[in-house]
Amino acid sequence: MDYQAILEEIFEEVQPLFGQGQVADYIEPLKQVDPNKFGIAIETLDGQCYQLGDSQERFSIQSVSKVFNLALATNLVGDALWQRVGMEPSGNPFNSLVQLEYENGIPRNPFINAGALLVVDVLLDHLADANADMLGFVRQLRCSDVYYDEVVAESEKTTGYNNTALVNYMKGRGNIRHEVGQVLDAYCHQCSITMTCTGLARSFAFLANGGVVPGSGQRILTTSQTKRMNAIMLTCGFYDESGEFAYKVGMPGKSGVGGGVAAVIPGKLSIAVWSPELNEQGNSVLGIKALELFTTKTGLSIF
Ligand code: GLN
Numbered sequence: 001m002d003y004q005a006i007l008e009e010i011f012e013e014v015q016p017l018f019g020q021g022q023v024a025d026y027i028e029p030l031k032q033v034d035p036n037k038f039g040i041a042i043e044t045l046d047g048q049c050y051q052l053g054d055s056q057e058r059f060s061i062q063s064v065s066k067v068f069n070l071a072l073a074t075n076l077v078g079d080a081l082w083q084r085v086g087m088e089p090s091g092n093p094f095n096s097l098v099q100l101e102y103e104n105g106i107p108r109n110p111f112i113n114a115g116a117l118l119v120v121d122v123l124l125d126h127l128a129d130a131n132a133d134m135l136g137f138v139r140q141l142r143c144s145d146v147y148y149d150e151v152v153a154e155s156e157k158t159t160g161y162n163n164t165a166l167v168n169y170m171k172g173r174g175n176i177r178h179e180v181g182q183v184l185d186a187y188c189h190q191c192s193i194t195m196t197c198t199g200l201a202r203s204f205a206f207l208a209n210g211g212v213v214p215g216s217g218q219r220i221l222t223t224s225q226t227k228r229m230n231a232i233m234l235t236c237g238f239y240d241e242s243g244e245f246a247y248k249v250g251m252p253g254k255s256g257v258g259g260g261v262a263a264v265i266p267g268k269l270s271i272a273v274w275s276p277e278l279n280e281q282g283n284s285v286l287g288i289k290a291l292e293l294f295t296t297k298t299g300l301s302i303f
Contacts, residue, residue, distance in 0.1 A: 059258050258276065
């Protein structure tokens with residue numbers, strides 16, 4: 001398969017979509033990002049990397065980090081996690097308060113904000129220094145080029161009223177053990193992680209490889225845990241657009257409001273796209289289209 005030629009075709013075909021979305025404007029530093037950026041990278045399990053456009057430029061991975069959050073928690077506590085968070089698609093926006101109230105402070109799944117905040121609370125039970133340990137975890141995924149953007153983290157900590165409300169509500173229902181500020185600090189740091197498309201594709205490769213990091217051979221998750229992680233990405237990775245993403249793209253994946261999307265074809269490859277303009281659900285317009293074109297042109301998908 002000539003992946004490079006396919007990436008070039010995709011790049012041409014997504015051009016008319018520039019201008020159809022909007023960059024995230026509720027996080028101050030993200031407002032400044034150039035909406036015309038577009039990067040894409042593929043990492044195959046046999047160690048080849050294909051890339052195009054702004055694939056070497058760092059961007060804020062935002063909710064894509066919820067995959068690292070869940071992977072690390074799964075690694076530390078296994079199935080015990082599911083007593084405090086659900087595994088059903090939310091069908092609601094990623095920051096919904098009303099759903100959390102209906103469901104007594106048990107978040108629907110780990111990939112909406114409430115769920116990720118809960119998973120962070122679990123991590124805090126087990127990590128000596130949650131912020132340092134999270135970066136260390138991502139670096140084990142053969143991605144050394146990963147850092148926190150303290151400006152983004154600080155901005156979200158000071159203006160993240162909605163996230164504060166979610167943690168407070170869960171704490172009120174007895175589902176958060178640590179201090180609200182501690183949970184928010186670790187969560188906002190995770191969201192502020194900056195990576196490139198090439199780094200992000202490489203860091204997701206273990207999810208295409210049964211839980212083992214290609215190259216280093218390090219096992220992060222068991223085969224069964226990896227299957228489950230990919231199932232949750234497929235059903236919950238794009239919030240209330242998860243069904244449409246499965247229908248049009250057919251890959252387990254995860255998006256973030258920084259405009260990044262990462263996805264995998266188990267047994268074959270991982271792929272990351274970055275384009276900052278978002279649709280109404282908070283997913284990258286060009287990112288989703290690029291992945292739809294990728295599975296259509298290659299005939300690869302999990303179905
Ligand atoms: N940091 C963002 C928030 O908490 C992440 C949301 C997202 O990427 N969907 O709102």
